Amino acid sequence: MNFSHLNQQVYGMPQVVKQAKVSVCLITFKHEDYIQTCLDSILAQKTNFDFEIIIGEDHSPDRTASIVKAYADKYPDKIKAYIRPVNVGAKVNFLHCFFDCQGEYIVHIEGDDYWTSPDKLQKQVDFLDCHPEASACFHNAQIIYEDGTGREPSVINPVDQAPWIQSSDLLQEREAWFMATASVMMRKKLVKTLPEWFFHSKSGDIPLYVILAEEGPIGYLPDVMSVYRKNEGGMSYxxxxxxxxxxxxxxxxxxxxxxxxxxxxxxxxxxxxxxxxxxxxxxxxxxxxxxxxxxxxxxxxxxxxxxxxxxxxxxxxxxxxxxxxxxxxxxxxxxxxxxxxxxxx
Known part of the structure; x- marks a missing residue:
């Protein structure tokens, strides 16, 4: 699928990181109350490598776009922002930014989630560098319930979470709930091209993780390094x-x-x-x-x-x-x- 017609929607003239080791693919829509926390948690990362942030802002009706623009202006050496003049939908917004990522490794985060450890990227890069057999890795994450249920925060993965994940594990655990989106880091070379049917799937995570797992096991790090907000705005399963x-x-x-x-x-x-x-x-x-x-x-x-x-x-x-x-x-x-x-x- 060709997304080149969306390239003109880039904001400003960002100085793209030429040798980015990691690309952070950030998708946002109607996140004015959260996007600043998300961006600050990314920019706070302490690494011995360069990373880039590719943002897809999907024509939000609130102040999300103006906040993204302000950050892109302040950090032109890190941020490349696509400000959509019309809403293109979550899947297209993600895929356009995803295929624009230049790093060896890709991470994906949505604008209402955030990272809690400044060492997150470094730990995951170190893991993948040391385990060439791994197609990707993920870590534990905290869930914060903002959906009116009053539930206390909890972590996604149990203490006995297996250290390696195969395709069979993904298909036994419906919807791959045990892998928080903001916790996954993958090798770009394994997903440079995707099968045509992938683009017609409403879910991006499940087929993407299976495609990765077919190329190699997915490693697990027990550290809690991100927060997933479960809020009233999203549609539940x-x-x-x-x-x-x-x-x-x-x-x-x-x-x-x-x-x-x-x-x-x-x-x-x-x-x-x-x-x-x-x-x-x-x-x-x-x-x-x-x-x-x-x-x-x-x-x-x-x-x-x-x-x-x-x-x-x-x-x-x-x-x-x-x-x-x-x-x-x-x-x-x-x-x-x-x-x-x-x-x-």
């Missing part, structure tokens, strides 16, 4: 799975991952596809349609992790197809068909 568009895209993504990995993890992907097809029987768009629900149940059965018995089918139909509304719709349809064919009863 729980909200997303109520959307048919979201579910269909997840089915597409996991099907393509299965093809990309040549079926090596089919035993892990099939149950995921089974569950997503079952979810399609539960969403609002299909709740009144007996036949749509039955259709998606049949589609789900093709991905069942086990051969379905007659009893399994009875239980699945009872659970996922026969709601009061869909059953009444079915009866009305059957009545119409009987009338059409002159069948009584």
């Amino acid at each position: 729980t909200d997303s799975i109520k959307s048919a568009t979201f579910i269909h895209n997840r089915i597409f993504m996991y099907s393509k991952i299965n093809e990309y990995t040549q079926g090596k993890y089919q035993h892990l992907i099939q149950p995921i596809l089974f569950e997503y097809h079952l979810l399609l029987t539960r969403i609002t768009e299909n709740e009144h349609s007996f036949f749509k629900r039955l259709y998606f149940l049949i589609k789900a059965s093709a991905h069942s992790p086990k051969k379905l018995s007659q009893e399994d089918w009875k239980n699945l139909i009872k659970t996922y197809v026969f709601t009061a509304d869909s059953f009444l719709a079915y009866l009305a349809f059957r009545k119409k068909m009987n009338r059409f064919f002159g069948i009584r009863g």
